[in-house]
Amino acid sequence: AAAVAWVFDNIGKYGGDTSSIYVAGHSAGGYLVDMVGLDKKQLARYGKDADKLAGIIPFSGQVITHFETRNRQGIKPLQPTIDETAPLYYVRKDCAPILILSGDREKEMYGRYEEAAYFYRLFKLLGHPDVTLYELGGFDHGSMCAAAFPLAVRFIRDHEKK
Structure with a gap:
Protein backbone atom coordinates (compact mmCIF):
# COMPACT_ATOMS: atom_id res chain seq x y z
CA ALA A 1 0.00 0.00 0.00
CA ALA A 2 2.86 2.37 0.78
CA ALA A 3 4.37 1.76 -2.67
CA VAL A 4 1.04 2.39 -4.42
CA ALA A 5 0.52 5.56 -2.38
CA TRP A 6 4.00 6.68 -3.44
CA VAL A 7 3.01 6.19 -7.07
CA PHE A 8 -0.10 8.33 -6.57
CA ASP A 9 2.05 11.06 -5.02
CA ASN A 10 4.86 10.93 -7.59
CA ILE A 11 3.53 9.71 -10.93
CA GLY A 12 3.14 13.26 -12.22
CA LYS A 13 6.88 13.88 -11.81
CA TYR A 14 7.48 11.13 -14.36
CA GLY A 15 4.88 12.22 -16.90
CA GLY A 16 2.19 9.85 -15.65
CA ASP A 17 -1.41 10.44 -14.63
CA THR A 18 -3.05 9.35 -11.38
CA SER A 19 -6.10 8.21 -13.36
CA SER A 20 -3.97 5.56 -15.10
CA ILE A 21 -2.55 3.57 -12.19
CA TYR A 22 -2.93 -0.19 -12.58
CA VAL A 23 -1.65 -2.62 -9.96
CA ALA A 24 -0.49 -6.09 -10.96
CA GLY A 25 1.39 -8.87 -9.29
CA HIS A 26 2.04 -12.61 -9.47
CA SER A 27 1.34 -15.14 -6.71
CA ALA A 28 1.99 -13.32 -3.40
CA GLY A 29 2.08 -10.13 -5.49
CA GLY A 30 -1.36 -11.01 -6.85
CA TYR A 31 -2.60 -11.42 -3.30
CA LEU A 32 -1.13 -8.01 -2.38
CA VAL A 33 -2.66 -6.13 -5.32
CA ASP A 34 -6.03 -7.69 -4.49
CA MET A 35 -5.74 -6.57 -0.88
CA VAL A 36 -4.64 -3.03 -1.83
CA GLY A 37 -7.39 -2.70 -4.42
CA LEU A 38 -10.21 -4.24 -2.39
CA ASP A 39 -9.59 -3.48 1.29
CA LYS A 40 -10.03 0.28 1.26
CA LYS A 41 -8.29 0.60 4.64
CA GLN A 42 -4.95 -0.36 3.06
CA LEU A 43 -4.59 2.80 0.96
CA ALA A 44 -6.67 4.97 3.31
CA ARG A 45 -3.80 4.72 5.84
CA TYR A 46 -1.85 6.84 3.33
CA GLY A 47 -4.70 9.19 2.47
CA LYS A 48 -5.46 7.46 -0.84
CA ASP A 49 -8.64 5.93 -2.25
CA ALA A 50 -8.44 2.41 -3.67
CA ASP A 51 -11.32 3.26 -5.99
CA LYS A 52 -9.02 5.68 -7.84
CA LEU A 53 -7.02 2.75 -9.21
CA ALA A 54 -7.55 2.24 -12.93
CA GLY A 55 -7.38 -1.54 -12.62
CA ILE A 56 -6.39 -4.54 -10.53
CA ILE A 57 -4.57 -7.42 -12.25
CA PRO A 58 -3.74 -10.42 -10.03
CA PHE A 59 -1.69 -13.17 -11.69
CA SER A 60 -2.50 -16.37 -9.80
CA GLY A 61 -3.09 -14.51 -6.55
CA GLN A 62 -4.32 -16.35 -3.49
CA VAL A 63 -7.76 -15.04 -2.54
CA ILE A 64 -8.51 -17.11 0.53
CA THR A 65 -6.61 -16.40 3.76
CA HIS A 66 -2.97 -16.38 2.72
CA PHE A 67 -1.07 -19.62 3.33
CA GLU A 68 1.52 -17.86 5.52
CA THR A 69 -1.26 -16.63 7.83
CA ARG A 70 -2.83 -20.08 7.88
CA ASN A 71 0.56 -21.66 8.55
CA ARG A 72 1.10 -19.37 11.58
CA GLN A 73 -2.34 -20.43 12.83
CA GLY A 74 -1.52 -24.13 12.36
CA ILE A 75 -4.01 -24.51 9.50
CA LYS A 76 -2.91 -27.02 6.86
CA PRO A 77 -2.34 -25.89 3.23
CA LEU A 78 -5.45 -27.63 1.90
CA GLN A 79 -7.79 -26.25 4.59
CA PRO A 80 -9.50 -23.17 3.12
CA THR A 81 -10.19 -20.24 5.39
CA ILE A 82 -11.58 -16.80 4.67
CA ASP A 83 -11.10 -13.99 7.16
CA GLU A 84 -10.12 -10.31 7.10
CA THR A 85 -6.70 -11.24 5.66
CA ALA A 86 -8.33 -12.73 2.54
CA PRO A 87 -9.12 -10.77 -0.63
CA LEU A 88 -12.40 -12.74 -0.88
CA TYR A 89 -13.50 -11.05 2.34
CA TYR A 90 -13.46 -7.66 0.56
CA VAL A 91 -15.12 -8.47 -2.76
CA ARG A 92 -17.31 -5.51 -3.72
CA LYS A 93 -19.04 -4.28 -6.83
CA ASP A 94 -17.58 -0.77 -6.76
CA CYS A 95 -13.84 -1.51 -6.95
CA ARG A 121 -18.24 -15.42 -9.51
CA LEU A 122 -18.73 -13.32 -6.38
CA PHE A 123 -17.88 -10.14 -8.30
CA LYS A 124 -20.44 -11.11 -10.95
CA LEU A 125 -23.12 -11.92 -8.36
CA LEU A 126 -22.56 -8.55 -6.70
CA GLY A 127 -22.97 -6.82 -10.05
CA HIS A 128 -19.41 -5.64 -10.65
CA PRO A 129 -19.51 -4.08 -14.13
CA ASP A 130 -15.97 -4.95 -15.25
CA VAL A 131 -14.48 -8.23 -14.11
CA THR A 132 -12.81 -10.84 -16.32
CA LEU A 133 -11.31 -14.25 -15.57
CA TYR A 134 -8.86 -16.19 -17.75
CA GLU A 135 -7.68 -19.71 -17.15
CA LEU A 136 -4.41 -20.14 -19.03
CA GLY A 137 -4.54 -23.73 -20.27
CA GLY A 138 -1.30 -25.68 -20.15
CA PHE A 139 0.44 -23.23 -17.80
CA ASP A 140 1.35 -23.94 -14.19
CA HIS A 141 1.74 -21.46 -11.35
CA GLY A 142 5.25 -20.42 -12.34
CA SER A 143 4.92 -20.40 -16.12
CA MET A 144 1.52 -18.72 -16.38
CA CYS A 145 3.05 -15.24 -16.50
CA ALA A 146 4.27 -15.78 -20.06
CA ALA A 147 0.68 -16.15 -21.24
CA ALA A 148 -0.70 -13.59 -18.79
CA PHE A 149 1.42 -10.56 -19.72
CA PRO A 150 -0.17 -10.03 -23.16
CA LEU A 151 -3.65 -10.26 -21.60
CA ALA A 152 -2.70 -7.68 -18.97
CA VAL A 153 -1.30 -5.32 -21.61
CA ARG A 154 -4.48 -5.67 -23.69
CA PHE A 155 -6.64 -5.03 -20.60
CA ILE A 156 -4.72 -1.83 -19.86
CA ARG A 157 -4.79 -0.64 -23.47
CA ASP A 158 -8.53 -1.32 -23.75
CA HIS A 159 -9.25 0.56 -20.52
CA GLU A 160 -7.05 3.50 -21.46
CA LYS A 161 -9.13 3.95 -24.66
CA LYS A 162 -12.32 4.40 -22.60
Whole structure:
Protein backbone atom coordinates (compact mmCIF):
# COMPACT_ATOMS: atom_id res chain seq x y z
CA ALA A 1 0.00 0.00 0.00
CA ALA A 2 2.86 2.37 0.78
CA ALA A 3 4.37 1.76 -2.67
CA VAL A 4 1.04 2.39 -4.42
CA ALA A 5 0.52 5.56 -2.38
CA TRP A 6 4.00 6.68 -3.44
CA VAL A 7 3.01 6.19 -7.07
CA PHE A 8 -0.10 8.33 -6.57
CA ASP A 9 2.05 11.06 -5.02
CA ASN A 10 4.86 10.93 -7.59
CA ILE A 11 3.53 9.71 -10.93
CA GLY A 12 3.14 13.26 -12.22
CA LYS A 13 6.88 13.88 -11.81
CA TYR A 14 7.48 11.13 -14.36
CA GLY A 15 4.88 12.22 -16.90
CA GLY A 16 2.19 9.85 -15.65
CA ASP A 17 -1.41 10.44 -14.63
CA THR A 18 -3.05 9.35 -11.38
CA SER A 19 -6.10 8.21 -13.36
CA SER A 20 -3.97 5.56 -15.10
CA ILE A 21 -2.55 3.57 -12.19
CA TYR A 22 -2.93 -0.19 -12.58
CA VAL A 23 -1.65 -2.62 -9.96
CA ALA A 24 -0.49 -6.09 -10.96
CA GLY A 25 1.39 -8.87 -9.29
CA HIS A 26 2.04 -12.61 -9.47
CA SER A 27 1.34 -15.14 -6.71
CA ALA A 28 1.99 -13.32 -3.40
CA GLY A 29 2.08 -10.13 -5.49
CA GLY A 30 -1.36 -11.01 -6.85
CA TYR A 31 -2.60 -11.42 -3.30
CA LEU A 32 -1.13 -8.01 -2.38
CA VAL A 33 -2.66 -6.13 -5.32
CA ASP A 34 -6.03 -7.69 -4.49
CA MET A 35 -5.74 -6.57 -0.88
CA VAL A 36 -4.64 -3.03 -1.83
CA GLY A 37 -7.39 -2.70 -4.42
CA LEU A 38 -10.21 -4.24 -2.39
CA ASP A 39 -9.59 -3.48 1.29
CA LYS A 40 -10.03 0.28 1.26
CA LYS A 41 -8.29 0.60 4.64
CA GLN A 42 -4.95 -0.36 3.06
CA LEU A 43 -4.59 2.80 0.96
CA ALA A 44 -6.67 4.97 3.31
CA ARG A 45 -3.80 4.72 5.84
CA TYR A 46 -1.85 6.84 3.33
CA GLY A 47 -4.70 9.19 2.47
CA LYS A 48 -5.46 7.46 -0.84
CA ASP A 49 -8.64 5.93 -2.25
CA ALA A 50 -8.44 2.41 -3.67
CA ASP A 51 -11.32 3.26 -5.99
CA LYS A 52 -9.02 5.68 -7.84
CA LEU A 53 -7.02 2.75 -9.21
CA ALA A 54 -7.55 2.24 -12.93
CA GLY A 55 -7.38 -1.54 -12.62
CA ILE A 56 -6.39 -4.54 -10.53
CA ILE A 57 -4.57 -7.42 -12.25
CA PRO A 58 -3.74 -10.42 -10.03
CA PHE A 59 -1.69 -13.17 -11.69
CA SER A 60 -2.50 -16.37 -9.80
CA GLY A 61 -3.09 -14.51 -6.55
CA GLN A 62 -4.32 -16.35 -3.49
CA VAL A 63 -7.76 -15.04 -2.54
CA ILE A 64 -8.51 -17.11 0.53
CA THR A 65 -6.61 -16.40 3.76
CA HIS A 66 -2.97 -16.38 2.72
CA PHE A 67 -1.07 -19.62 3.33
CA GLU A 68 1.52 -17.86 5.52
CA THR A 69 -1.26 -16.63 7.83
CA ARG A 70 -2.83 -20.08 7.88
CA ASN A 71 0.56 -21.66 8.55
CA ARG A 72 1.10 -19.37 11.58
CA GLN A 73 -2.34 -20.43 12.83
CA GLY A 74 -1.52 -24.13 12.36
CA ILE A 75 -4.01 -24.51 9.50
CA LYS A 76 -2.91 -27.02 6.86
CA PRO A 77 -2.34 -25.89 3.23
CA LEU A 78 -5.45 -27.63 1.90
CA GLN A 79 -7.79 -26.25 4.59
CA PRO A 80 -9.50 -23.17 3.12
CA THR A 81 -10.19 -20.24 5.39
CA ILE A 82 -11.58 -16.80 4.67
CA ASP A 83 -11.10 -13.99 7.16
CA GLU A 84 -10.12 -10.31 7.10
CA THR A 85 -6.70 -11.24 5.66
CA ALA A 86 -8.33 -12.73 2.54
CA PRO A 87 -9.12 -10.77 -0.63
CA LEU A 88 -12.40 -12.74 -0.88
CA TYR A 89 -13.50 -11.05 2.34
CA TYR A 90 -13.46 -7.66 0.56
CA VAL A 91 -15.12 -8.47 -2.76
CA ARG A 92 -17.31 -5.51 -3.72
CA LYS A 93 -19.04 -4.28 -6.83
CA ASP A 94 -17.58 -0.77 -6.76
CA CYS A 95 -13.84 -1.51 -6.95
CA ALA A 96 -11.67 -0.77 -9.97
CA PRO A 97 -11.95 -2.99 -13.06
CA ILE A 98 -10.32 -6.34 -12.36
CA LEU A 99 -8.62 -8.90 -14.58
CA ILE A 100 -8.18 -12.22 -12.78
CA LEU A 101 -5.56 -14.51 -14.33
CA SER A 102 -4.91 -18.12 -13.37
CA GLY A 103 -2.89 -21.03 -14.65
CA ASP A 104 -4.47 -24.28 -15.78
CA ARG A 105 -6.72 -25.75 -13.08
CA GLU A 106 -4.87 -29.09 -13.34
CA LYS A 107 -1.45 -27.47 -13.10
CA GLU A 108 -1.94 -24.54 -10.69
CA MET A 109 -0.82 -24.92 -7.10
CA TYR A 110 -3.46 -26.31 -4.75
CA GLY A 111 -6.90 -25.02 -5.79
CA ARG A 112 -5.74 -21.65 -7.09
CA TYR A 113 -7.86 -21.72 -10.26
CA GLU A 114 -10.96 -22.68 -8.27
CA GLU A 115 -10.26 -19.81 -5.85
CA ALA A 116 -9.98 -17.45 -8.83
CA ALA A 117 -13.23 -18.78 -10.31
CA TYR A 118 -15.07 -18.27 -7.02
CA PHE A 119 -13.56 -14.78 -6.70
CA TYR A 120 -14.80 -13.96 -10.21
CA ARG A 121 -18.24 -15.42 -9.51
CA LEU A 122 -18.73 -13.32 -6.38
CA PHE A 123 -17.88 -10.14 -8.30
CA LYS A 124 -20.44 -11.11 -10.95
CA LEU A 125 -23.12 -11.92 -8.36
CA LEU A 126 -22.56 -8.55 -6.70
CA GLY A 127 -22.97 -6.82 -10.05
CA HIS A 128 -19.41 -5.64 -10.65
CA PRO A 129 -19.51 -4.08 -14.13
CA ASP A 130 -15.97 -4.95 -15.25
CA VAL A 131 -14.48 -8.23 -14.11
CA THR A 132 -12.81 -10.84 -16.32
CA LEU A 133 -11.31 -14.25 -15.57
CA TYR A 134 -8.86 -16.19 -17.75
CA GLU A 135 -7.68 -19.71 -17.15
CA LEU A 136 -4.41 -20.14 -19.03
CA GLY A 137 -4.54 -23.73 -20.27
CA GLY A 138 -1.30 -25.68 -20.15
CA PHE A 139 0.44 -23.23 -17.80
CA ASP A 140 1.35 -23.94 -14.19
CA HIS A 141 1.74 -21.46 -11.35
CA GLY A 142 5.25 -20.42 -12.34
CA SER A 143 4.92 -20.40 -16.12
CA MET A 144 1.52 -18.72 -16.38
CA CYS A 145 3.05 -15.24 -16.50
CA ALA A 146 4.27 -15.78 -20.06
CA ALA A 147 0.68 -16.15 -21.24
CA ALA A 148 -0.70 -13.59 -18.79
CA PHE A 149 1.42 -10.56 -19.72
CA PRO A 150 -0.17 -10.03 -23.16
CA LEU A 151 -3.65 -10.26 -21.60
CA ALA A 152 -2.70 -7.68 -18.97
CA VAL A 153 -1.30 -5.32 -21.61
CA ARG A 154 -4.48 -5.67 -23.69
CA PHE A 155 -6.64 -5.03 -20.60
CA ILE A 156 -4.72 -1.83 -19.86
CA ARG A 157 -4.79 -0.64 -23.47
CA ASP A 158 -8.53 -1.32 -23.75
CA HIS A 159 -9.25 0.56 -20.52
CA GLU A 160 -7.05 3.50 -21.46
CA LYS A 161 -9.13 3.95 -24.66
CA LYS A 162 -12.32 4.40 -22.60
